[in-house]
Structure formats: C-alpha cells, structure tokens
Amino acid sequence: MMDNNLSILVVDDELSVRDSLSNWFIEDGYTVDTAEDAKVALKKIEAYHFHIILIDIKLPGMDGLELNRRIKTINEDTIVIIMTAFASVDSAVEALKDGAYDYVCKPFDPDAVTHIIRNASKSIQLSQENLSLQDRIKSLVNVEDIIGESEGILNVLEQVRVVAETDSTVIINGDSGTGKELIAKAIHMNSSRRFFPMVTVHCGAIAENLMESELFGHERGAFTGAQYARKGKFEMADGATLFLDEISTISMKMQIEILRVLETKKFTRVGGNREFSSDFRVICATNRDLATMVKNGEFREDLFYRLNVFSIDIPPLRERVEDIKLLSEHFVKLYADQMNKGTRHIGKRAAKALQNYAFPGNVRELENLIERAIVIGTGDTVQLKDLPFQQNIDKPTWESIQDMEHHHIESILKKYDWNISQAAKALGVDRVTLYSKIKKYKIEKGS
Amino acid sequence: MSLIKIIPLQFSAVEELEIMLSIISNRFKIETRLSTRPFDMTPYFNPVRSQYNANEIIQQLVTSAGDDNKIVGITELDLFIPVLKYIFGQAYLGGSAALVSGHRLHNSRYGLAEDPKLYSDRLLKCLIHELGHAFGLKHCLKPGCVMVSTTYVEEMDQKSDIFCHTCQEELAELTA
Secondary structure (H helix, E strand, O other): OOOOOOEEEEEOOOHHHHHHHHHHHHHOOOEEEEEOOHHHHHHHHHHOOOOEEEEEOOOOOOOHHHHHHHHHHHOOOOEEEEEEOHHHHHHHHHHHHOOOOEEEEOOEOHHHHHHHHHHHHHHHHHHHHHHHHHHHHHHOOOHHHOOOOOHHHHHHHHHHHHHHOOOOOEEEEOOOOOOHHHHHHHHHHOOOOOOOOEEEEEHHHOOHHHHHHHHHEEOOOOOOOOOOOEEOHHHHOOOOEEEEEOHHHOOHHHHHHHHHHHHHOEEEOEOOOOEEEOOOEEEEEEOOOHHHHHHOOOOOHHHHHHHOOEEEEOOOHHHOOHHHHHHHHHHHHHHHHHOOOOOOEEOHHHHHHHHHOOOOOHHHHHHHHHHHHHHHOOOOEEOHHHOOOHHHHOOOOOOOHHHHHHHHHHHHHHHOOOOHHHHHHHHOOOHHHHHHHHHHOOOOOOO | OOEEEEEEEOOOOHHHHHHHHHHHHHHHOOOEEEOOOOOOOHHHEEOOOOEEEHHHHHHHHHHOOOOOEEEEEEEOOOEEEOOEEEEOEEEOOOOOEEEEEOHHHOHHHHOOOOOHHHHHHHHHHHHHHHHHHHOOOOOEOOOOOOOEOOOOHHHHHHOOOOOOHHHHHHHHHHHO
C-alpha cells in the first residue's frame, strides 16, 4: 500500500473541486486537508506544515497570487501549485515568478496532475536528502573540532595528526564512552582515504557464526538462507578504512582468519573459490588491555603485533576534568539547537556537580546527562535540578578528618535540636567531650 | 459485508458482466450480483463538457446501496469530475458506491484495432480497482497490483486484475 509522509492542502472555493482532489490524493496515501478561502488556508498553514499546497487562482477575498506570496513568507520551502483556467494563464505565470512550483489548467488531465504531484514529491524528497547529507558532512570529523584542551586529549590529537598521514594500522585504547570511534573517524577523515567511507565492524555485536560471512562476504548458496551473493566488510573497505571496534571480542579462530587477510590483503568469500584482493587500512579499538590478553592466552600474539603498529590511548574523562566544562558547553549548544530550545548556559552549581562527578561512562555519559537536562530543563540555563545526581552533589567534599568531624558534630547537634545528651549519645561520646569539641570547632547554635 | 451489487448504467454488454461476477466475488470473497434496476443518466449530463458528472452519479448510487452493501455502477458513457478532464472510474475511500466507465477503454479510441478481450480485461481491472477503494484500499506501488494508480490505458495493461499480497491482506482485514 502507498503511504506518503507528505501532506497536501487544497485551497479552492468550489466544494466539488476540494472533494474530488482530496479524494484523489487520499487514494495515493497523502495526508490531505482543504480550505475554502485564503483566510482559512493561512490559519491552517500557520498551525501545520503542508509540503504541497494547491491554490485556485480565483478565490473570494484574498486571491491565489497573494496567498502564494504570503505562504512564501511563512515557509519558503512549501511547494505551491497554482490551479487556473485557461483565461488566467498570465496570472499563473506571475505566480511562478513569485516562487510557485508549477501551475495546472482546470480541468486537469489526470495524467498531468499525477506527474506534477509526483515531481513535487520527488523534489521534496531530494531537498530532504540534501539536508540530511549536509548534516552528515557537518558531522565529519576535523581534528580541530574535537573538544578538549587537557594535556591528555591534546596528546591524542597530535598522535591523530601524525598517524593520519600514514597508512599504518592503529589500535585505539580507551574505556567505554571515551570516543574511540570518533578518533578513528578523525584519523580516516584526515587520511588520503577520506574520499571512501570508513567501514565499521562492531565485532562485539556480531554473533560468532555470522562474523565470517560479515567480514569475508559469501557466495550464493554458501549456507541455508544465502539466496544472494554478498560482499563482506573487507571487500567493501577496498580503498577505504576498516574500523574494527571491540577487536578483543573476536574468537581465536577468527583471529587467525583476520591475521591471514591482514598479511596478504587477499581472501575468498564463504562458499566460494574466487580470490579477492582489497586495499584497506585497519584501525581497531578496544577497551581491554590486549597485551594482558596476550599474556593470558586470550588474544593471539602475532595478531596483536600485526595490529599494534601505532597505539593511541584515550584518557578517561575523570583524568581530564578540565575538558568537562568545554564538552558540557558543546553538548548544551548541540542539543539545544537540535531541540529548538533556548538553553545556552550551565548554572554554577550544575557545573560544579559535573566537575565533581567521576563519569564512569565517560564522554558518552556526559553527553547523555546534558541531553536529558536539555529535555527536562526550562529557561536558558541548565540547573542542578536538571541533572540526575544532585542528591550526591550537595555532600561537602572535606579534605581533612577534622573538617569532617566538625561538620558531622554540627549536623548531629542540629538533628537533635542542640539537646547535648541526645547528640552525645548519638555520637558515642560523653557530654564533656562533646562540649570540648563544640568549643574547639567554635560551633554555635543557629550557625 | 453482505453483498456487492453491480448496476449497468447505459451499459449494453451485460453478458460480459455476468462473466465478471464470479471473478469479482472471488477477489473480494463476497457474493456479487447484477442489479437490473433502471437508472436514468440524463440528469447527470453536462452539455458544456458533453460528459456525465461522476460525483453526482455516485451520490445517487450511495442512496441505493443499502446497509453493509457496496454498489458499483458501470457505464459506456464518458465520465468527468469538475476538476479533471475525464476519469476511468471513481470511488470514495471506504464509501459504499463506486463508478466505472468503459468509454475510454476501447482500443478504437486511440486509433487502434478494436480488441474485445483487451477491453474486457481493462473493464474488469477498473471494476476491481474502484471497488478496492470503496473497501478502503489506497493506491499501491507494487508493479502488477490491481491497486496501482493508472491514468492512461497503456498503464492499465501493465497491471493485473489481482491484488498484491499486501493489498490482499489489507483487504482481508477491511472486510473481516
């Protein structure tokens, strides 16, 4: 069945025209609404985004030409098709000059109107694809665009610059969420292979029995269900970069297979005899220490040395606290823009809370925290209440035992409303000791 | 759904329709009958366009459809709706009435030798297509499906008179 995501508004003062066209477009799966004059049409256009608007040139009150001009001021991208009688073709031409997409003469040839609507739909689809591609281009990674000014991250970026220009195999080490794939992209996008895609294999996400076919591809009939021949990732990465994420998760058997391909750059598809060769560069990432795995016999030593030509270690976020502020500000802007919100700042208490947090999930966790804060927050500033861990944040960060004792005694006294006997009992000391501590720390009632 | 009624509206080849009844009944899994009720087409003639107003005819057909029934008028006359130069057929999505014209389905209209078998095939496709709309089916993009939208006869010849799997399933749900 045809299901369009596109919406059409038909503006005509004749009920029969509105009904006929509306019925026609509904059968094609469009969402259709109608308006009998320009005033009603403008109300509907302001409340809802229509992709295509068909306007009769002669309308009571404001005519179709003026309505077209108004629509263009509301949304320039809306496709306007003018409906006209032969007598008013000149006016239709005028409408085209004012940005209308096309015009049709009433009564329409069914074939003509079908073609105009199909072309308009294609045009909308193309501009949507164009926007999506622009977004993808924007998301391509420049080394300068990677956020951070800590020594740790600057070191990483310098290594990226150095290694990107070579064709060496790279291992990126880092905890989960530190941005290993982003660094891999940065290497790829700054290498001579950037005009080809970076082919990513999330090794941990692929079942053992599918890995061989995923990497090497398969011929038709290679196994039950292999109805068509399929290229594997090695073949797809010809001329490009192959990113093997979570390389530590692959089985010993597959390690042997991968090693052989890395050495020869030649392979055969599963179920086939034909030998393929592919020119790819390998970047892999792991959150486990491969050297230790080699010692424990969990990872092949020969493959480790084949991969470990150039190694980049991404420090966890807790070791580059100075980047938290910059990253937070970056994510605030990113998500506020995406969600059309006016959030631009991070409140002092929220910023302090972020600085004090250990971020076991690293940058990914920080990003999620900020995204969540933008979703639930109001106003132009991310507040502490918008973050999910404020209950832990208000806890003081005492340096010394004396500080801790001071604040603890003070809070117990407050809890028992300065009843010395009860407070002393709760603290496990006698009253004299408590008095001396109060004096020592100069704790005053009501402080 | 209790019945599909096909009503000839100035349509002479009634014997052709009798052959189509069982096919239509089979496609929709609903009993299909031929109605012989007289229907005067004169009031729907538009002298300016020398055509018959399909919207008005359908409105009249709706009143005689009866509860839970679908009625489809079939005519040899040329049909129009105000906004279009001509139509092969017309139905309102999920409505109780549909209308089909054989006027523009003849090969002779396009300067070719008349082909009764081809004409009959086109007519059947039109009937099933419009009835499909009356049951709530939208246009389909699967090549060959009878619910593919067609605006000229060559396109009609490229599709079959059967529903694709998806439309068939959708129809089964709609008629359940």
